[in-house]
Structure formats: structure tokens, C-alpha cells
Amino acid sequence: MDLIQHARDLYAAGRMHDALEAAQAACDRAPKDSEAWWLLGRVSRHTGLPAASDEAFRRASQLDSRLPRPHRVSVERFRALIQEARAGIPPEAARRLESMAVRAQPMPSASQVRAGVDPDALTLGEAAHDVLVLFQVNHENGSGSEDELRALIAQSLSRA
Numbered sequence: 001m002d003l004i005q006h007a008r009d010l011y012a013a014g015r016m017h018d019a020l021e022a023a024q025a026a027c028d029r030a031p032k033d034s035e036a037w038w039l040l041g042r043v044s045r046h047t048g049l050p051a052a053s054d055e056a057f058r059r060a061s062q063l064d065s066r067l068p069r070p071h072r073v074s075v076e077r078f079r080a081l082i083q084e085a086r087a088g089i090p091p092e093a094a095r096r097l098e099s100m101a102v103r104a105q106p107m108p109s110a111s112q113v114r115a116g117v118d119p120d121a122l123t124l125g126e127a128a129h130d131v132l133v134l135f136q137v138n139h140e141n142g143s144g145s146e147d148e149l150r151a152l153i154a155q156s157l158s159r160a
Contacts, residue, residue, distance in 0.1 A: 003029060004036050007043065014113035016046045027056070034064035041070075045137050046107060046119060057141075068144025070137075078104055078136045081146075085154035093158040100130045100160070107137040122156045132160045 007022035023043045026036040037060035044053035054070075061069045073081070082102060086094070108117045108124065117124060120141070124133040134156055143149035 004033070004039060007036075007039055011039070011043055011046075011119055012113075014110050014119070016043060016110065016113075016119075019043045020047050020049075027059075032063060034060045034067055037063065038067055042120060042141060045141075046110075046113075068142075068148070070140045071143045071145050071149050072140050073136075073146070073149065075104065075106075075136070078134075078139075081150050081153050082134060082157070085150055085157055089154055089158045093160070097132065097157060097160060100132050102132045102134065102157070104136050105133050107135050122152070123160065125160060132157075 003022055003026040007019050007026055010016075010019035010022055020040075020043045023036065023040040026033065027040050030036055037056045041053045041056035041060060044050075044056055054072075057067075057069055060067045082104060086097065086102065089097070105124075108119055108121055112124070113119045120138055122135060122138050122142075124135070125131075126133065134153065139149060139152050139156070143152050
């Protein structure tokens, strides 16, 4: 089996440390493969290695300019961006969110991933609790600037 696919499968199953080993091996075998480095960046975040994650994202971006280096913000700034985006979403989407609490979480937890949540999910709706969770790291991973981050948050809120 292809190492990158094997790492992806482990990552999706919530086996983060095994996925980390497989992603690192994929990068060692194919050091010019931007996809391998991008995956290593995502897995490294989930295993609590932010510096290694940032370095892997940097390498991926150097190899493929279509892959942005994630724009990181503080928890407070992310919450402020949620409020800004929430104030500017279309009225129909705003009505859907009126009865929901919107909260931020760094990323899906290991138990959430093992229960079937995509480790790269942007949001998680908890209908039984009228809560919409926005995953900060995953939003940042898809945003190369604060404007892109703001737009992605607005898109997530509008689709809720």
C-alpha cells in the first residue's frame, strides 16, 4: 500500500501516532511530494507538535504554491472573527443560527475522530444540544491570510 494513503487511513481512523510515523516515512521516501508534507503538517498538529506541523506546512507550500501556509491566530482572535463573520452572514443563515450556540474548539478530539468525525472537519453540529462547533486549526489550515480565514469562517457559518 502507498505510504501516503496508509497515513491518510490511519489519520482518518484517529490513530494519530501511527499516522505520524507513516506520514514521516512518506516524506522521507518522497521529500519533494507536497501532499506528503501537507499531510504531515495536519497529523503533527493532532499529535501536539505545532512547530513540526508549521515546518511541514512550510515545506508543502514551498513545493506547491497552491498550498497556503496556514494563517495562525490566537483563540481570542478566532472567537472575534467568528463574531464578525456571524454579524455579516446572509439573513437566512443568521436565522438558522439564532437558536444555536456557536463555539470554537482547537480541532476534533481523538475520541471525536474515532467516533467518525473527519480530523479535517471545519465544523461539527451538535443538533441535540443546539451547538455549532468551529474547529480553529482546521480553518487556519485552509487559510493563507486573515481575510481568507474570515471568509472561510463566514462560509462555515452560512452552511450550518
